[in-house]
Amino acid sequence: MSDPKNNQDDHLRPHVYDGIQEYDNRLPNWWLWTFYGAVILSVIYWFSFYDAQIMESDTTRIDEAMAKVEEARLAAIGEISNDTLWQMSRNPGFVAAGEAIFKEKCVACHGPDLKAGPGLAGVNLVDDEWKWGNQPISVYSVVTNGSPDKMSGMQSWVNELGPQKVSQVVAFVLSHHTEQEMADATTLNPPINLKTPPVAK
Amino acid sequence: MKAKSKLPNLDTVTTINEDGSRFNIHPADVRGRFTRWRRIAALLLIGVYILLPWIPVNGYPAVFLDVLHRRFHLFGITLAAQDLWLLFFFLSGMAFLLFYITAFLGRVWCGWACPQTVFLEHVFRRIERFIEGDAPARRKLDAAPMTPPKLFKRVLKHGIFLILATIIAHIFLSYFISIPQLWEWIRTSPVEHWKAFFFIIITTLLLYGNFAWFREQLCIVICPYGRFQSALIDDDTLNVAYDYGRGNPPGSVKNPEAGDCIDCRRCVQVCPTGIDIRQGLQLECIGCANCMDACDEIMDKVKRPRGLIRYASERNLEGFKTRLLRPRSILYTGLLFLGIGVAGFAFSTVDKAVAMATRMPGAPFYVTDTHIRNQYQIRLINKDSRDLSFSVSIQANGLTVPVESSGFAGAEILSPMEEKNNTFVVQVPREAYEGPFALKILVEAEPGDIELEREVEFLGPDPELLRRQSQANP
Incomplete structure (x- = not known):
């Protein structure tokens, strides 16, 4: 090692700012290796992400995730029919889950006793008159896609609740009815199903 | 070019060699009143770190940052994610507090309370001292070829370091998940909670790397607080300082021309960041007070008054009294009370x-x-x-x-x-x-x-x- 007092003089950088000068000391090796590592990684990353497309892009990942969501939705709908909805409505766990959802989301319009009534915007769900069809699948369609009457009716709930919770809350409503009684009830409009396009009023 | 010993200078960082490689510091043993009080403070702090998640306040741990359920329990106050805006006032309040303390007492935080110093000086370095011996013995061991006894010492040391790092990582994790949950995870297979397991592994390795190898590099190169110092302190801030008026020129005890400093280099030997405090206040100094104890011991031996290296301000060293009332202290005090007031008001608006x-x-x-x-x-x-x-x-x-x-x-x-x-x-x-x-x-x-x-x-x-x-x- 050279004389500690003078060994740096030749490393002094020429520029001067406000009388402050700077030594050209070497950076610590661990720092340099971290830096070089980051540079190399960024090149690999850039290449594999943008050119080689070895890594998945965000777009593909989102598309894949959305496809999975859609798949789950279709799978859930696939099982939905008048029969399966009736089965669900006789399952105590399902109905209890539906009741909890109903108390949070639905009472505001349909009332705690499901009868709606004065001051409440919803329709009565326990009388013998149905607005969009006297079938479980019609009720399910209205909850999922919203009322065909987009101007004043109920909105779609599927984004908020997801298909499973929709079937639970429908099961809760159906638990107040029987198959025979619902078939005998009147409907104000032709029964709709999940594929019925919305109508403007 | 690997030097075995080095003379610190103001132009380079002692722990970084000219070729960029690391120069390992082996601070000598030090005893004295500051060391004793620092050790007591450190043990208390470690106790606090460990116990905070165990002490119940209002039915929840004193500190429980339940990220999973987005509920943050702090000493009886519970915050939801919706209260995040309070974080601004909390952080700015903490920053003002740190400015305030720094303006008066310099880097007292670094030397006495920072977890880096607390765990490094009072846990890891103690174990190293116990296994590998004092500073000259450690230097000799570093230079010696790998033999079975050296291998045994190294494996033992790093094994204990790894275990300690694991324990500290678990203490860290216990702030974020409940103690019963942590205990449950400790007893079940890592496969069932691989994310937490991964977190522990990474944290353990970071802590181990830091306390076993990186050490003072964190304070010198990474920690931003050290870099702020020149902006936060002034001539009236108390620092660990060498009384150059009294000490210079250094010389032998018998030399009547020399100052009180006998040029024994004890202050350099005990420094954990490898500086010579006699060259004045430096960026690397973490205010640990090791050199104060070391110098006091020597001064006692040569029958000269203690305090050649002491907590003193620049103005104090020039022979004047330290001014407590000055524009900076008034401004920082004002800011501190403003910060406390605003943060207090903000937190008082938090409802249940x-x-x-x-x-x-x-x-x-x-x-x-x-x-x-x-x-x-x-x-x-x-x-x-x-x-x-x-x-x-x-x-x-x-x-x-x-x-x-x-x-x-x-x-x-x-x-x-x-x-x-x-x-x-x-x-x-x-x-x-x-x-x-x-x-x-x-x-x-x-x-x-x-x-x-x-x-x-x-x-x-x-x-x-x-x-x-x-x-x-x-």
């Missing part, structure tokens, strides 16, 4: 309940034959440790149109930490509607007399259009 009102996704309004309808979602959170009963209503005072609301017929009871997002429907008769207006939603929670008011906009179609349509189809 959270209420938020937002418009429901979908159509902004609905028009029926009789009414205009708006739908909102009211998010309620109970942050109390007992059940809270919520009621939600419309503040009718000041409204010119009749409104009806539904969704909260009775009280909504939420258990502790429960969160609900309920539908709230507001209707205005069609003929009474005169255009959009502001609506105040009143949320009350009992017990505790909590009242929260949230304002939303009631929207609808152009009233003129509505009237014409009504006339067209009566």
Whole structure:
């Protein structure tokens, strides 16, 4: 090692700012290796992400995730029919889950006793008159896609609740009815199903 | 070019060699009053770090940052994700406090309370000292070829370091998950909670790397606080300082021309960052007071007064009294009290309940034959440790149109930490509607007399259009 007092003089950088000068000391090796590592990684990353497309892009990942969501939705709908909805409505766990959802989301319009009534915007769900069809699948369609009457009716709930919770809350409503009684009830409009396009009023 | 020993200078960092490689520091043993008090403070602090997640306050641990459920328990106050804005006042308050302390006492935090110093000086370096011996012995061991005894010492040391790093990582994790949950995870297979396991592995390796190898590099190169120093301190700040007036020129005890410093280099040998404090205040100095104890011991031996290296300000060294009242101290004190005041006010607004009102996704309004309808979602959170009963209503005072609301017929009871997002429907008769207006939603929670008011906009179609349509189809 050279004389500690003078060994740096030749490393002094020429520029001067406000009388402050700077030594050209070497950076610590661990720092340099971290830096070089980051540079190399960024090149690999850039290449594999943008050119080689070895890594998945965000777009593909989102598309894949959305496809999975859609798949789950279709799978859930696939099982939905008048029969399966009736089965669900006789399952105590399902109905209890539906009741909890109903108390949070639905009472505001349909009332705690499901009868709606004065001051409440919803329709009565326990009388013998149905607005969009006297079938479980019609009720399910209205909850999922919203009322065909987009101007004043109920909105779609599927984004908020997801298909499973929709079937639970429908099961809760159906638990107040029987198959025979619902078939005998009147409907104000032709029964709709999940594929019925919305109508403007 | 690897030097075995080095003379510190002001132009380079001792721990970084000219070729960029690391120069390992082996601080010599030091004894004295500051070392003793620092050790006591460190043990107390370690006790506090370990115990905070165990001490219950208001039914929850004193510090429990429950990231999973987004509930943050701090000494009896519970915060939800919705209270995040408080973080700004908390952090700025902490920054002001640090500025304040630094302006008066310099890097007292670094030397006495920083977890890096606490664990490094009082845990890891103690173990190293126990296994590998004192500073000359450690230097000799570093230089020696790898033999079975050296290998044994190294494996033993790093093994214990790894175990300690694991323990510290678990203490760290216990701030974020409950103690029973942590215990459950410790006893079950890592596969069942691989994310937490991965977190522990990474944290352990970082802690181990830091305390076994990186050490003072963190303080010198990475920690931003050290870099702020020159902006935070002034001539009246207390630092670990060498009294150059009294000590210089250094020389032998017998030399009558020399100052009080006998040039024994004890202060250099004990320094954990490898500086010579006699060259003045430096960026690397973490204010650990090792050199103060070392010098006092020597001064006692040569029968000279203690305090050649002591807590002193630059002005003090020039022979004047340290000024406590100065523009910087007045400004920082003002800022500190402002910060405490604002943070105190902000935290006093935190209720045991959270209420938020937002418009429901979908159509902004609905028009029926009789009414205009708006739908909102009211998010309620109970942050109390007992059940809270919520009621939600419309503040009718000041409204010119009749409104009806539904969704909260009775009280909504939420258990502790429960969160609900309920539908709230507001209707205005069609003929009474005169255009959009502001609506105040009143949320009350009992017990505790909590009242929260949230304002939303009631929207609808152009009233003129509505009237014409009504006339067209009566």
